[in-house]
Amino acid sequence: MNVWKFIAPGKLQKLEDKTSAAEKAPAAEGTPAAENGLLRVRITKVFLSGVDAALYHGTLKAKYPIVPGRFAVGFIADENSDPLFPKGTRVLLHTFRARPYTGTEKIDFSEDEYAVCGQTQDGFLRDFALVSPDDMTPIPDVLNDERALIAHYVALGRAAIERLDVKKGQHIAVIGANVMGILICQLLIYQQVSPILIDADPARLGFARTCGIYYTLPADDSLLDGVANITGGRLASGAIFAIGAPGNNHKTPFRVSAPKTNTVYCGFVPDNAAFSLDEALKKQLSIHFVQKVTELERALNLIITHAVDTEGFSARYIRPAEVGKFFDTYEEHPEHDVSEVNIVSLI
Helix, strand or coil, X not given: CXXXXXXXXXXXXXXXXXXXXXXXXXXXXXXXXXHHCCEEEEEEEEECCHHHXXXXXXXXXXXXXXXXXXXXXXXXXXXXXXXXXXXXXXXXXXXXXXXXXXXXXXXXXXXXXXXXXXXXXXXXXXXXXXXXXXXXXXCCCCCCXXXXXXXXXXHHHXXXXXXHCCXXXXXXXXXXXXXXXXXXXHHHHHCCCEEEEEECCHHHHHHHHHCCCXXXXXXXXXXXXHHHHHHCCCCECCEEXXXXXXXXXXXXXXXXXXXXXXXXXXXXXXXXXXXXXXXXXXXCCEEEEECCCCCHHHHHHHHHCCCCCCXXXXXXXXXXXXXXXXXXXXXXXXXXXXXEEEEEECC
């Protein structure tokens, strides 16, 4: 069994797992057996994100060595007795997993209650993984792997919108025209809410318009006038900041939001993030953060029913041997094409 690990910042190493023989025979010594509830999954595709690149470059705190890859799909590799996961079932692996608690250990309240695959515990850039049925969701036949891989982003976007408590006909500002921001806008449109997508990069806004986002504004000195022209002289009824689109100011949601509304920061918050809250306090804004999600089955259903349209995104396939080169160049080109979803194919 092959597994790829960051052994230190800037060092990705392919390793041959010593238990590869056991992986071929699940009942063999050294392999968790069926009675402990784990099923063997053959991982087929891994979606690489900016968080993986940050781990590679050492800009995100982590304990090395660690297997990267936050988002992955695969299929059940062996016969088993679970009626929901027969052999061959395609599955979406969950990124966020509740930490086990026995009730006897002292709780470390400095730790998150969720483990994050590919960040605080090993991820999915590997041939096989042993996974609890609670930590994966079957992929319906009508959905291909590439669309299923964005389900965590859809779930994050839905959770962010729920924090806003939006109403039909409102205007909501979305800052960041990356994959996350575009999906959030599409989900708002699905709920008959009008998103105003704001970004510092005209190219990202141009692509967003091809994805059905009608209101787009550059994050420049004319921003407030642009918002007023769209809303009829008012500010936005709330804002979502899609973390990860370079060049956007974290204070922009405060500028464009009406007083006493909600602001949500959606996505991974870097270790060195610093937030000035002066304007938020003046406007009495409520601030929320959404970084982890469950309910992935609902997210898959939203993709199937075309609440979000992924047709505009193209898959860029990367062989495992090319992953190191991909990470080397990722931060050199922060303006990388937002239309591309980077996928490692493991078969």
